[in-house]
């Protein structure tokens with residue numbers, strides 16, 4: 042699913058960015074560009090960050 046239409050970034054790419062260490066929407070933007078332009082995707086990016094970090098915490 043596309044999260045950021047401005048940069049053509051998918052939710053998979055955002056998840057990968059978080060897995061590689063990004064923990065804020067700004068860090069994700071630095072890694073893959075999502076949120077760099079109109080910013081409309083930032084809410085979704087933050088939700089994916091939260092979900093991914095939570096999942097990782099549960100996985101131990």
Ligand code: FES
Nearest residue numbers: 045047078079082
């Ligand atoms: S949709 Fe992501 S910056 Fe515009």
